[in-house]
Amino acid sequence: MATGTASIARSDRRVPQGRGGVVYPAFWMAAIALILTLVVRLPLNSPTATYAATLVFVCGGMPHGAYDIALLLRATRLGRGGLALAVGGYVAIAGVMASLWIAAPLIALIVFIAAASVHFGEDWTMLDEPLLKVAAGTAIIAAAAIGHPADVARLFVAMAGSDGGETVARAMIAVAPVALLVTTVGIAIAWRDGARGWAAATAIALVALIIAPPVAGFALFFVFLHSPRHLAGARTALGDVSRGWWLATGAIMSGLAIGGWLLFASTVSRLLTSDQTAQAFQLLATVAVPHLLFSRWIEQRLAPGVQPSPGFQDRPIS
Structure with a gap:
């Protein structure tokens, strides 16, 4: 514990001085809208509201992983054969993850939570210890679990196809105190x-993840805080591309991922949950694992100072 505390204390050198202003205008607008919705007690847990929030986090969150192949090309300068191999590997990893949702959905759920915790933890550049980063990343899931245990348990049961999902939800509640404590310390250092x-x-x-319904809270975090920061990093690394190429690539790659999942889900519909929100998280998991693996590979190969993972950027994408 002393080592971890010392790690946090000395990591403040890695937190850039921000301007103290707006991170992304869209985040604050979305946060205010969510707060007002809660204040006037609109039914955010209704099927319509849940479906709308699901569309937001799928359509708004998918593009931040759409530039993995382009970043890989920039980092490694692969030839045609290497590019084909990389794309094949990316699709194969996604295929394995999709297959897990049929063959071993509980294992797939655990892999998804582990990958999400690691990936969200990458935002915490002021924390040196990998375990502290993972704890901070886990807080995103744990916050929803302690705020809405029954809703998260139902979602996990639908994703896992068994009561094992409820056990996973209880595990998230159990780790919540440590995860939220680490996150609070990290926020204090950043401030x-x-x-x-x-x-x-x-x-x-x-x-918001604690107070708002889980899907709405996750949509706020994933689409309006996490994804824009990673998009900003990718935009910096691919700074010489045109805006038209940038928008087209994001739309096409996201559309291919969503379309591929819809085709897969329709083919094996009897083997998957009928819960559309649970399926949306399964889709997210399917692309999250190759995104995590490739983004780490890319970061190790990009030139210093051109990293796809953003640090603390208190400015919108220009």
């Missing part, structure tokens, strides 16, 4: 060292 816009937005996103 102290100047990244106040990001720190405030992260705190609000966590509170």
Whole structure:
């Protein structure tokens, strides 16, 4: 524990001085809209509201992984054969994950949570220890679990196809105190060292995950805070491409991923859950695993100073 504390204390050198202003205008607008919706007590748990939030996190969140292949090309300068091999590997990893939702859905759920915790933890650049990063990433899931245990349990049961999903939900509640404590310390460090816009937005996103229905809270975090930061990093790494290429690539790759899942789900519909929100998270898991693996590979090969994973950026994408 002493080592972990020392790691946090000395990591403040890696938190850039922010301007203390807006992180992304869209985040604050979405957060205010969600708060007002909660204040006037609109039924965010209704099937229509849940379906709308599901569409938001799928359509709004998928593009942030749409540039993996382009970033890989920039990082490694692959030839045609290497590119084909990389694309094949990406699709194969996604295929394995999709197959797990049929053959071993409980294992797939655990893999998804582990991958999400690692990936979300990558945002915490001020934390040196990998376990602390994972704990901070886990807080995103744990916050929803302690705020809405029954809803998260139902979602996990639908995804896992068994009561094992409820056990996973209880495990998230059990780790929540440690995960939220680490996250709170990280937010405090970021605030102290100047990244106040990001720190405030992260705190609000966590509170929303606890108070708002899980899908709505996750949509706020994933689409309006996490994804834009990674999109900003990819835009920096691919800064010489045109805006038209940028938008077309995001739309096409996201559309292929969503279309591929719809084709897969329709083919094996009897073997998957009928819950559309649970399927949306299964889709997210299917692309999250190759995205995590490839993004780490890419980051190790890009030139210093051109990283696809953003640090603390208190500015919108230009």
